[in-house]
Amino acid sequence: MNRSIRVLRVGQRYVRDDRTLTHLCLVSRALGAETIFLGDAEKDVVGTLDEVNRTWGGDFRAILGTPWRKVIKDSKAEGRSVVHLTMYGMPLQDKVAELRELEKLLLVVGGPKVPGKVYHEADYNIAVTSQPHSEIAALAITLHEIQSGEELKSAFGKSRLRILPSPRGKRVVEEK
Amino acid sequence: MNRSIRVLRVGQRYVRDDRTLTHLCLVSRALGAETIFLGDAEKDVVGTLDEVNRTWGGDFRAILGTPWRKVIKDSKAEGRSVVHLTMYGMPLQDKVAELRELEKLLLVVGGPKVPGKVYHEADYNIAVTSQPHSEIAALAITLHEIQSGEELKSAFGKSRLRILPSPRGKRVVEEK
Numbered sequence: 001m002n003r004s005i006r007v008l009r010v011g012q013r014y015v016r017d018d019r020t021l022t023h024l025c026l027v028s029r030a031l032g033a034e035t036i037f038l039g040d041a042e043k044d045v046v047g048t049l050d051e052v053n054r055t056w057g058g059d060f061r062a063i064l065g066t067p068w069r070k071v072i073k074d075s076k077a078e079g080r081s082v083v084h085l086t087m088y089g090m091p092l093q094d095k096v097a098e099l100r101e102l103e104k105l106l107l108v109v110g111g112p113k114v115p116g117k118v119y120h121e122a123d124y125n126i127a128v129t130s131q132p133h134s135e136i137a138a139l140a141i142t143l144h145e146i147q148s149g150e151e152l153k154s155a156f157g158k159s160r161l162r163i164l165p166s167p168r169g170k171r172v173v174e175e176k
Numbered sequence: 177m178n179r180s181i182r183v184l185r186v187g188q189r190y191v192r193d194d195r196t197l198t199h200l201c202l203v204s205r206a207l208g209a210e211t212i213f214l215g216d217a218e219k220d221v222v223g224t225l226d227e228v229n230r231t232w233g234g235d236f237r238a239i240l241g242t243p244w245r246k247v248i249k250d251s252k253a254e255g256r257s258v259v260h261l262t263m264y265g266m267p268l269q270d271k272v273a274e275l276r277e278l279e280k281l282l283l284v285v286g287g288p289k290v291p292g293k294v295y296h297e298a299d300y301n302i303a304v305t306s307q308p309h310s311e312i313a314a315l316a317i318t319l320h321e322i323q324s325g326e327e328l329k330s331a332f333g334k335s336r337l338r339i340l341p342s343p344r345g346k347r348v349v350e351e352k
Contacts, residue, residue, distance in 0.1 A: 020199075
């Protein structure tokens with residue numbers, strides 16, 4: 001299946017949390033999503049992602065400033081299933097077979113500040129355990145499960161640097 | 177198998193990064209580790225974890241201030257395998273069958289500041305993709321894979337609150 005996965009982050013805290021934002025972006029990129037939608041103008045992260053793409057390959061990108069309601073509405077209009085990750089949702093392991101059948105997905109990640117409306121507009125509310133932990137971890141495990149681990153083997157095309165897996169130490173090839 | 181998994185965080189940045197630390201602790205707890213070793217005295221996170229245990233169950237705990245060298249040495253002395261997560265290591269998917277056979281594990285997570293010695297003292301250096309992303313995500317997927325997803329079904333025993341999984345909204349039971 002030629003699956004397309006996008007990620008939407010909602011419910012930013014008032015205190016900017018750049019590290020969590022960067023982790024969410026890099027996890028989305030490394031584990032097979034094509035795009036992340038961010039609610040605010042977070043210019044720094046765009047520069048970080050451009051640099052990561054240049055160095056490590058691929059064309060993952062962040063789209064800034066589209067209101068979350070519009071992202072969800074547009075996604076539905078193009079037949080994309082909206083999967084909201086929340087500790088209050090249905091267990092991932094009970095729904096994963098169904099999620100694997102979906103060709104176009106929008107994964108919505110948030111945190112404590114997610115508006116109630118997101119729960120109702122989502123096609124699925126999915127829990128990676130019903131324990132409090134981390135939207136970064138929930139996103140990672142969901143991406144991993146939906147793609148049955150195939151995402152771990154992805155190539156990222158042309159890049160400046162490439163790692164040669166090693167049992168000890170660091171082996172990096174610089175591409176000419 | 178009665179598996180025991182502990183987590184060690186090394187290579188803290190000079191700028192304290194409390195959010196990442198909290199995510200690492202909560203992911204360790206939610207996904208089946210019993211303990212996290214932290215290199216510095218991070219008292220705030222202990223309070224957070226006590227509160228999470230009281231509210232959501234279990235007895236996960238952080239152990240503060242043991243130097244990482246001693247944690248690794250003591251772990252090896254009791255027959256625990258040391259598994260360091262790094263983008264430079266061998267692909268998780270190639271090693272996971274072997275890791276699932278281990279009864280006692282110490283998962284070492286770090287970041288850019290991990291001393292070279294950790295690579296050499298680890299029994300395994302394991303990569304969750306060779307792309308840069310997040311030690312939180314790498315820890316989550318590794319815990320998930322080693323336990324074959326069984327950790328998602330864990331019960332946390334006596335707790336003050338308990339979530340009833342729901343397709344929409346939030347359902348929480350308060351235990352008397």
